[in-house]
Amino acid sequence: MDAMEFFQQSAGSWRSQRTTHHLAFKRSEVGESQIQVDALAADDPEIIALCEFHQIDASLAIGGCSVRWGGSMGWDQEGENHEGNTVFALVPDTDNPRQGRLLRDRGYAEIVPVVGQYHMDDDGGLVLITEYDTMSSIERFWFASPDLRMRCSTxxxxxxxxxxxxCTESRVGADSLSHPEVNQGDAIVSDVTPTQAQEVLQARQDTSPQYFSLLGW
Amino acid sequence: MDAMEFFQQSAGSWRSQRTTHHLAFKRSEVGESQIQVDALAADDPEIIALCEFHQIDASLAIGGCSVRWGGSMGWDQEGENHEGNTVFALVPDTDNPRQGRLLRDRGYAEIVPVVGQYHMDDDGGLVLITEYDTMSSIERFWFASPDLRMRCSTxxxxxxxxxxxxCTESRVGADSLSHPEVNQGDAIVSDVTPTQAQEVLQARQDTSPQYFSLLGW
Known part of the structure; x- marks a missing residue:
């Protein structure tokens, strides 16, 4: 799979379960979001405009995607939201089609234009490395199945x-695709009360002992 | 890095923040554990005994590790625990040293002897694939740094x-290595109350807007 095929396979509606481990504080925060992805061809006006914005020859782009999302995290403060939309373009290196630059139309945490480095690994994962002024991120995305996309990042x-x-991102079924609107209110925090956990506890008992890893821990 | 080097780099005491996404229930469960890993050489009596148990020529093993762990998850029921200890041995394929069999001394969820398939990927990740009678797992481990080991599994x-x-596993400092005992009671669940979250919220404000991903969502 190349990066454009990864985006094409990502097209559709997704529901994302997400967890952030705050390392210095040894705390975990959970949340949810909904995502709508549309693949864009190389000659899409949005891809061409994005390349021009980054002053990159648009003929080098192989396509990209347009994404809308909405969600919430467990410790959001009033007025804080996690919704937005943006466009991405893939510009492979001329000497290696499996790696290159990922252009984004606006920064998320910085005002400067955002360009990340991507590469596809041998297990079909898409790896993104982004450097900002005071921070950097490494993200890896992969498909556990065509309808289950996963993501890890630091x-x-x-x-x-x-x-x-x-993030564990599950494709939302065809029935739901007729209502792909993303509203922040749709995504509720999944902190679980003891009552809500009962159904899971039952499932655990049905398959006990609980399996976590070949390694045991 | 080969698999034995991965185990050698894993030697020491680790504190693990862990999250399980229960997919059918769209719920997330968080927990913590402590792990003590000791690397074992190929001629260690425990490695030889483990190979003999699996009826595999012990001269094929390149070494392994011994692990103790203790921890808890958010929805544990009374009497449920996540502690244990076990031994692993690496038996590479004769035609490819970067992949092979991982032997384990006892099953976690099954009674039959456990043998997983491992391979090292090009990004330095250790991938384990294990098939049981009614289930299977894929796990990937990698080092974000020498003191930060990560794991994803389905x-x-x-x-x-x-x-x-x-799992996000942080190496416990040298001061703590003199007290490597693993007790279940040491590992407490990290479900966070609003009060506990205050310090994290403060840290968020210091670096707002919150950064999650180059992709935005």
Whole structure:
């Protein structure tokens, strides 16, 4: 799979379970989001405009995607939200089609234009490395199946690891695709009460002892 | 890095933040554990005994490790624990030293002897694939730095994805290595109250807007 095929396989509606491990504080924060991805061809006006914005020859782009998302995390403060939309373009290196630059239309945490480095690994994972002024991130995305996409990332600030995050993104079925609107209110925090956990506890009992890893721990 | 070097770099005491996404229930469970890893040479009596138990020529093993762990998850029931100890041996394929069999001394969820398939990927990750009677798992471990080890895994039961898990494992400093005992009571669940989250919220404000991913969502 190349990066454009990865984006094409990502097209559709997704529901994301997400966890952030705040490393210095040894705390975990959980949340949810909904994502709508549309693949864009190399000649899409949005791809061409994005290349021009980054002053990169648009004929080098192989395509990209347009994404809308909305969600919430467990410790959000009033007025804080996690919603937005953006466009990405893939510009492979001329000497290696499996790696290159990922252009983004606007920064998320910085005002400067954002360009990340991507490469596809041998296990079909898409790896993104992004350097900002005071921080950097490494992210890896992969498909466990065509309908289950996963993501791990670490963020460094001022040279030290700050957070590690994990997302499990499940494709939303065809019935739901007729209502792909993303509203922040749709995504509710999944902190679980003892009552809510009962159904999971039952499932655990059905398959006990609980399996976590070949390694045991 | 080969698999034995991965185990050698894993030697020491680790504190693990862990999250399990229960996929069918769209719920997340968090927990913590402590891990003590000791690397074992190929001629260690425990490695030889483990190979003999699996009826594998012990001269094929390149070494392994001994692990003790203790921990807890958020929805544990009374009497449920996550502690134990076990031994692993690496038996590379004769035609490819970067892949082979990982032997384990006893099953975790099954009674039959456990043998997983491992391979090292090009990004230095250790991938384990294990097949049981009614389930299978794929796990990937990698070092974000020498003192920060990470792990992602998925578990299938009866052919369908059941859980996806993520661990962030931080090396415990030299001061703590003199007290490497692993006690279940040491590992407390990190479900966070609003009060506990205040310090993290403060840290967020210091670096707002929150950064999650180059992709934005």
């Amino acid at each position: 963020v460094k600030r001022f040279g030290g690891f700050n957070t590690a995050s994990f | 578990v299938k039961r009866f052919g369908g994805f059941n859980t996806a898990s993520f």
